[in-house]
Amino acid sequence: MSQVVIQFKNVVKAFGKQTILDRVNMTINSGKTTVIAGPSGQGKSVTMKLILGLLRPDSGEILVEGHDITKMRANALNEVRTKFGVLFQGSALLDSLNVFANVALPLEERTKMGSEEIRSRVLAVLAQLGLTGHEEKYPAQLSGGMRKRVGLARALMLQPEIMLFDEPTTGLDPENTLEIYKLFLETQKKFGYTSIIVSHDIPKVFNLADQVIVINRGKLSTFASPEDIQQSEIPDIQAFVQYTMGKIYLSREME
C-alpha cells in the first residue's frame, strides 16, 4: 500500500460569490500518477495552486506528507515547496535568462554547489532532454516544445518528490505532444516522482494515469480508470465524457 502524499480534507475555495471547490476531499498516493481533468473554469488550476500553497483555501485542510500547509508560515511553506517540481502551462521560464541560466537557477539559489558542479549537472540534464547546443538561447528563441523541455529540465534539477504538470501538451503539435509524454515516462521511471497532471488532452492522457480526478461544479470525483468514468452515473460527468471521449472508449484500445 503506497503512502499518502497529498490529501484534501473538506477544502472550500471561493472567489467572491463563486464557489470553485465545495468541501472536496481527495487523496494522492506516493509514486502514482494522478490526472486532474474537467471542463474549463471548474477549478483545475486553482486545485494545483492550492497544492503548491500559492493560494490558501477558505476552509479545510491540505496535507502534504501529513503536514497541513494551509496554516504554515512562509519559511515552512518554502521547505515544503522544495519537494515539488512544476511544469507550467506556458513553461514560465525567466525570459531574461538563457536556457543554461534558467536550468541552473534552482541549484544556484537553493544549494551551495560550486559553479563547476552546477555546470556539469545542468549540461547532463540538458543532454538527457535533447537540449545540447541550445544552452545560450533565450526562451523567446525556442519553440513551444523546446520551452516545455527546458521547463521540465529546470523542474527536475532538485530531484523533486512530487511533479505537477499544468496542461503539459497545450499548444503543442501531435509530434511534440508524444515527445512530452515520452519524456514524462522516462523521467518518472528515472526519478520515481509522484505526478499530478492537469490536462485537457483527453483521452490520451488517461494512458498515463493510475487514477483520474474529475472536477465539476465544485466537486471532485475520483476514478480508477477511464472505463469507470464512462460508467459514472453523475449526469455532469456523463456529459463531460460524451463531449471529450465520445460514446465508446476503452483504455486498452489506446495502448
Added chain:
Amino acid sequence: MIRYLEKIGNNTLWILEDLGRMGSFLVLGLGGVFKRPFRFSAMIRQVRLIGADSFWVIFFIAGFTGMVLGLQGYYTLRKFGSEGALGSAVSLSLIRELGPVLTALMVTGRAGSAMCAEIGIMRNSEQLDALECMAIDPFRYLVTPKFLATIISVPILTLFFNVVGIFGGYLAGCGLLGVNPGAYWSGMEQSVVNQDINMGIIKSFVFALVIVWVCAGRGYFVHVIRGAGFGAEGVSKVTTQAVVLSSIAILIWDYLLTAILL
C-alpha cells in the same frame, strides 16, 4: 440609494485592501535586505540600469533647467538691480527643490515604468509563481535589488543634477548675459548652507523609496488591480497608473517634506 452606499463601501474596502497589499509589499521589499544569499551582482546591474543609464538624460535635463533658471532669474533679478544674486537663486532653487523633484520624475518615467512593466509581465507569464514554486523568494531575488538600487541611484543622480544645473545657470547667466562670474559663485557659496543640501538629499531618498515602492508594487500586483484588465493591456494600464501615482506621490511628499524641514 442602497446601491450607491454599497458602491462606496465596496470601493472603500478595495482601497483598504490595496493599501494593505502595498504596505506589506514595502515591508517585504525592504525586508529582503536581511535575507541570504544577498544578490549583490543583481543590485549592481540594477544600479547601472536605473542610475548609470540615466546619465545623459539627467545631464541634458539638468543643463537646460539650469540655463532656463539662469535666463529667468537674470530678467527677474534685473528688475530689482540684483543680478549678482543669480548664483544663490539658481543654486538654492536647484538644491532644495528642482534637483530632487525633476530627477525623481525623470527616474519614474525612465526606470519606474520599466520596472513596473518587467515585473508585471513576469507576473502574467507565471514567472513569479515559478520562482515561488522553486522556493525562491521573489522579493529577495527580484524586488529587493531594485529597492536598493533605486535608493542608491536617485540621491547620486540628484547631486549630479544639481552640479550640472548650477553650471547650466552659470553658462546662461555669466556666459551669455554678462553676470560677473565671481558674483555668481560667491553668491552661491554664501547662501547655500548644509541644511539646504541635507533637505535635498533627504527628499531624494524619500522620492527614491516612493518610486520603487509604487512602480514595482503596481507591477507585482498587476493581476489583482481592479479595472486593469488582463495580459498586455493590463500591464500597459498598470504601468501608466504607476507612473501617474508615483509622480503625484512625489509632489505630495515634496510639499510635506518642505513644510517639515523648512
